[in-house]
Amino acid sequence: MALFTDRTDAGRQLAALLGRYAGRDDVIVLGLPRGGVPVAYEVARALGAPLDVFLVRKLGVPGHEELAMGAIGSGGVQVLNRQVLEGLGLDEADVERVAERERRELERRERAYRGSRPPLDVAGKIAILIDDGLATGASMRAAVEALRAEGPAQIVVAVPTAARETCASFEAHVDEVICAVTPQPFYAVGASYAGFSQTSDEEVTALLLKAAERRDAGDRGAA
Secondary structure, eight states: OOSBSSHHHHHHHHHHTTGGGTTOTTEEEEEOTTTHHHHHHHHHHHHTOOEEEOOEEEEEETTEEEEEEEEEEGGGEEEEOHHHHHHHTOOHHHHHHHHHHHHHHHHHHHHHHHTTOOOOOOTTSEEEEEOSOBSSOHHHHHHHHHHHTTOOSEEEEEEEEBOHHHHHHTTTTSSEEEEEEOOSSOOOGGGGBSOOOOOOHHHHHHHHHHHHHHHHHHHHHHO
């Protein structure tokens, strides 16, 4: 049985669990594209916080791309799942072939999503990292490591749905973990959604622009 209508509904429900961060000027919401951005947009709107993307790319096993052998993030961070690599007999050359392709895609998306807008400065801020769910958590782990290098005061991982053990695995690595639901047994992120169609680049770009315009309007109103 689906727990969320779609990512917009999931974002609104997740925002209700993050109310203590509302109305603060030291909070930034970061969505993992593509599917995390519609969720993060609703959270940012509810909290009155700025929104940006934080780019990571899953490294899929060749021939079985849905299985993550790791992930890469902004700033050259790479996280590998050694258990998967060893279990399938994959070596560094296998990883590098996939990583090179995904690095090009990460760079393309960064240009496409932000346009001429610079990334938000997270130094000294509370950064709330959001995705539409966690299965293995490889992409989120890459995001956490890459984000930490930028010097935020706190890192919060927040998702609508997650495998219980994956959610728990983040507790030792970030300041707070919020997983709205942890279905047992956990089959896939999409199983928690009635509608789980792929989020397009155009949707991500439009939501980021809308959030930036709302922030600019607020700044002018405060001036």
